[in-house]
Each structure stands twice: as C-alpha cells, then as structure tokens.
Amino acid sequence: MLGPLPLMIGGCLVSWGAFTLAGGSGANPEVAIGMAGPLTSASATWVFVERAHAASPQRVTSVLMAGFIAKMLFFGGLVGLVAALGLRPRPFVVSFAVYFIALHVLEAVYLRRLFAGAESVAR
Numbered sequence: 001m002l003g004p005l006p007l008m009i010g011g012c013l014v015s016w017g018a019f020t021l022a023g024g025s026g027a028n029p030e031v032a033i034g035m036a037g038p039l040t041s042a043s044a045t046w047v048f049v050e051r052a053h054a055a056s057p058q059r060v061t062s063v064l065m066a067g068f069i070a071k072m073l074f075f076g077g078l079v080g081l082v083a084a085l086g087l088r089p090r091p092f093v094v095s096f097a098v099y100f101i102a103l104h105v106l107e108a109v110y111l112r113r114l115f116a117g118a119e120s121v122a123r
C-alpha cells in the first residue's frame with residue numbers, strides 16, 4: 001500500500017495538471033500556489049509525525065501542536081505573498097480550500113492507520 005506522501009504529491013500534481021489541461025490555465029498561477037501551500041504543509045507535517053511516532057508515539061501530539069502553530073505562520077505568509085504579488089484572490093482561495101481539506105482528510109486517515117497499527121502491536 002502506498003504511503004501518504006506519494007498519494008499527496010501525485011494526487012495534487014495530477015489534479016492540477018487535469019485542471020490546467022481542461023482549460024483552467026487562466027487561473028494559474030493562483031491555483032498552483034493554492035495547491036502548493038497545503039501540499040507543503042501536509043507533507044512536512046507527515047514527515048515529522050512519522051519520525052516522532054517511530055521514536056516515541058507519545059510525542060506525536062506535541063509534534064502536531066507545534067505543526068499547527070507553524071502552519072498558522074506559514075499560511076499567513078502565503079496569504080501575504082499572494083497579496084504582495086497582486087494575484088487574484090478568488091482562484092487562490094478556492095484552490096487553497098479544496099487542497100487544504102482534501103490533504104488534511106488524507107492525513108487524518110493515515111494518522112488513524114498509524115495509531116491503529118501501533119495499538120495492534122502493543123496488544
């Protein structure tokens with residue numbers, strides 16, 4: 001079974017490519033940036049969570065909390081970048097929201113599997 005990183009990265013690139021080929025190229029670069037922010041944050045979070053879980057499963061909650069704070073700062077900077085570059089907000093916001101939700105749902109599914117696997121090993 002594929003881990004979340006190939007699914008996250010591949011799914012984002014395929015969906016963005018399909019959107020662009022289907023005539024959505026006029027919404028780029030806003031859609032690409034709206035995708036790249038959540039993809040970067042979800043991928044980084046997963047790498048840190050996986051490492052923390054391997055070292056000590058009890059540390060995952062603190063890693064997720066630190067990640068939440070880092071994401072708030074990162075997304076604030078991303079919004080500032082979009083404004084500074086004078087990009088159109090509507091395609092960015094729609095893309096950001098769709099990818100943010102999809103990637104965090106996928107991340108939640110894999111977190112559940114990660115913890116379910118740890119519980120079965122502990123028994």
